[in-house]
Amino acid sequence: MACGCNKGFSSNYMLLKPVEVRLFDLICVLFHSNVEKRKFGDCPEGEGEAKHESFKHRWLIFVSIVVQKMLQSVSKPLAWFGSKLEWWLNLLSCNCNFGTLLLNCLLAKEIATYASLPCAYGGSYLVEKRVELDKSIKHGDSRYYGALSVMAAKVSYENKAFIETTVRDHWKMEFLGSYDFRNDYQEKNTTQAFLLRDKNVDPELIVVAFRGTETFDADAWCSDFDISWYEFPGMGKMHGGFTKALGLPKENKGWPREIDKHSTLAYYAIREMLTKLLKTNEEAKFIVTGHSLGGALAILFPAILALHEEAWLLQRLDGVYTFGQPRVGDEKFGQFMEDQLRKYSIPYYRFVYSNDIVPRLPYDDTTLMFKHFGTCIYYNSFYKGKIVEEEPNKNYYSPWSVIPKIINAIWELIRSFTIRYIAGADYEEGYVLRVLRIIGLVVAGIPAHSPQDYVNATRLGSPDVYLPAADDHDKTHQE
Numbered sequence: 185m186a187c188g189c190n191k192g193f194s195s196n197y198m199l200l201k202p203v204e205v206r207l208f209d210l211i212c213v214l215f216h217s218n219v220e221k222r223k224f225g226d227c228p229e230g231e232g233e234a235k236h237e238s239f240k241h242r243w244l245i246f247v248s249i250v251v252q253k254m255l256q257s258v259s260k261p262l263a264w265f266g267s268k269l270e271w272w273l274n275l276l277s278c279n280c281n282f283g284t285l286l287l288n289c290l291l292a293k294e295i296a297t298y299a300s301l302p303c304a305y306g307g308s309y310l311v312e313k314r315v316e317l318d319k320s321i322k323h324g325d326s327r328y329y330g331a332l333s334v335m336a337a338k339v340s341y342e343n344k345a346f347i348e349t350t351v352r353d354h355w356k357m358e359f360l361g362s363y364d365f366r367n368d369y370q371e372k373n374t375t376q377a378f379l380l381r382d383k384n385v386d387p388e389l390i391v392v393a394f395r396g397t398e399t400f401d402a403d404a405w406c407s408d409f410d411i412s413w414y415e416f417p418g419m420g421k422m423h424g425g426f427t428k429a430l431g432l433p434k435e436n437k438g439w440p441r442e443i444d445k446h447s448t449l450a451y452y453a454i455r456e457m458l459t460k461l462l463k464t465n466e467e468a469k470f471i472v473t474g475h476s477l478g479g480a481l482a483i484l485f486p487a488i489l490a491l492h493e494e495a496w497l498l499q500r501l502d503g504v505y506t507f508g509q510p511r512v513g514d515e516k517f518g519q520f521m522e523d524q525l526r527k528y529s530i531p532y533y534r535f536v537y538s539n540d541i542v543p544r545l546p547y548d549d550t551t552l553m554f555k556h557f558g559t560c561i562y563y564n565s566f567y568k569g570k571i572v573e574e575e576p577n578k579n580y581y582s583p584w585s586v587i588p589k590i591i592n593a594i595w596e597l598i599r600s601f602t603i604r605y606i607a608g609a610d611y612e613e614g615y616v617l618r619v620l621r622i623i624g625l626v627v628a629g630i631p632a633h634s635p636q637d638y639v640n641a642t643r644l645g646s647p648d649v650y651l652p653a654a655d656d657h658d659k660t661h662q663e
Contacts, residue, residue: 196415199424200245202252202406210249213242241551244411251409259402266400312338312617312636314610315350318643323385326650330533331642332382333473333505336393338635340378340478347378357382360390360461365450367403368434374403375429375450375481379457387467389502392454392485396476396508404429404477408510411546419491420516421553423546426480430488441492450481451488455497462500469502475635476542479509483521483532483558487513490524498528504558507535507638508542511554518557525558532558533650536575537637538565538596539589541629544580561649563637565592565599569645580629589628596631597621607644 255262314335321331339350344362351359362378376395382388397404412424414432416439431449432439447453462468474482483504489497513521525532534556536543546554556574563569577585600621604612613621613636620631631637 196421197413197424199412200249200252200410202249202256210246214239214246238551244547244551248409248411252406255402255405255409262400262402266398269400312634312639313614314639315339315354316610317355321643326647327642327645329471329503330505330535330650332391333393333471333503334475334507334535334635334638334642336378336380336391337396337473337475337478337505337507338639340376340393340395340474341398341635344378351380355380355382356384360457363450363453365431365453366448367407367429368432368449369428370403370406372403373448374401374407375431377450377454377478377481379454379461381461387469388465390458390461390468390470392458392470392472392482394450394472394474394478394481394485396474396478408477411552413514416491416517419487419513419520420518421514422484422487422517423480423510423512423554426477426484426510426512429477430481430484439488439491451485454485455489455494458497458500462497469500471503471505472501473505473507474509475507475638476509476633479506479534480512482506483509483534484512486524486530487517487521490520495528498524498530501528501530503530504532505535506533507635508537508540508633509534510542510545511548511556513555514553515555518555522557534558534560535638535641536560536562537641538563538632539577539580539592539628540632540637541580541627542633543575544578544629547579548574549579563641563645565596567637567641567644569641569649571649590625593621593624593628593631596624603640607640611640 317335318331321327325331335355339347342350347362348359351357358381360379360381363376364373365375365377366372367374378393378395380391380393382391397408407425407429410423410425410428413421414424414427415421429450431447431451431453433443433449443449443452447456458470462470472482472485474480483506486498486501486504489501521532524530534543543556546552548555560572560575561569562572562575597618600613600618617631617634617636620634624631
């Protein structure tokens with residue numbers, strides 16, 4: 185994987201290049217702050233020591249490099265293992281369970297196979313099987329955009345055939361396409377998104393859903409663990425890994441407004457598609473959504489539209505809805521985005537469920553400087569939601585939260601067996617998620633990141649937590 189980094193547009197940056205790492209340099213960074221003199225690190229000449237003088241910062245750089253290097257080394261076997269595991273789970277799923285599969289084998293009965301499925305299920309479906317929208321939440325309900333967005337974000341993890349079938353046959357909406365976009369720095373198509381159009385509402389609505397981090401996709405995990413950053417003039421600092429995934433061009437100085445018309449970079453291709461689609465209907469609107477990494481890309485998309493002064497598109501943006509989204513920039517970037525969201529009256533809802541670890545990363549401290557912004561809707565494990573300035577235990581790791589997390593994880597495991605009797609059969613949890621719940625007894629933040637809990641929150645949570653866009657922005661700026 186080539187990771188050469190263009191930084192000519194930015195006078196302030198910190199870039200990590202794991203491909204060029206040497207063991208000696210990697211060890212030395214723990215004891216010396218001159219990161220700019222190491223082949224795997226790049227920052228402005230003469231400023232490396234001042235910026236990386238703390239051991240904590242150097243340790244985080246060390247961990248980031250090591251994790252990315254390990255992921256790169258196991259990329260192919262990880263993908264192979266993921267495909268085989270998915271095949272096996274699909275085999276179990278289409279034969280009901282292991283007992284039925286074994287019985288069919290012993291009785292020499294026909295076995296439903298992975299290949300026999302009209303569109304094989306991906307990992308998200310095997311954890312969270314719902315494909316229908318909640319029919320009780322209709323257009324006009326304050327929860328509608330959130331409920332539609334979380335389902336789109338969840339389905340984005342599936343393959344093209346599954347997404348198309350879901351959108352067309354279950355949601356009765358128009359499937360506009362599912363795409364694999366290029367990451368110039370990874371030199372692969374590692375960013376995915378799909379578009380749909382809902383003509384059943386007035387005005388009609390286009391949804392852009394970015395896919396999050398797939399469990400066995402090493403390249404996506406590298407984007408997550410890359411703590412590089414760029415400082416864009418007038419905007420602040422943005423997460424380098426997410427910026428590259430969205431479509432930062434490698435061969436240009438900066439993020440130009442226009443490049444090759446046939447670009448395969450996510451930002452440019454989606455912007456072009458939206459422009460064409462919205463010109464066919466002057467009243468149509470669009471929203472952007474995503475889970476995990478997809479949520480980061482969803483909020484960075486309007487940020488780059490603002491950078492390029494795409495006022496016409498921003499005026500048509502009717503909301504950004506993210507679920508389990510990591511931090512994407514520093515405090516200055518957050519203020520820039522608050523100003524842009526207020527200017528164009530764009531509601532931005534950032535959903536956080538309970539102990540989900542991902543929204544609490546990268547750290548919000550003096551070492552990594554990342555900050556959240558926007559309206560945070562926090563749900564506890566009873567799916568009771570409230571608007572908060574910041575999710576509780578904002579950096580996740582705290583000795584005082586260990587016991588409460590374990591108690592909460594025990595409750596979530598118990599709930600996985602009882603929720604179908606309380607909320608209905610649609611809320612039943614499968615064996616895969618129950619295994620994750622057991623893992624959650626050790627690391628509570630892992631199962632809490634599952635789309636299942638975010639779908640439940642949008643359906644079972646109170647609509648009172650949603651505020652009209654104008655009131656929301658007024659409140660944010662009064663605090």
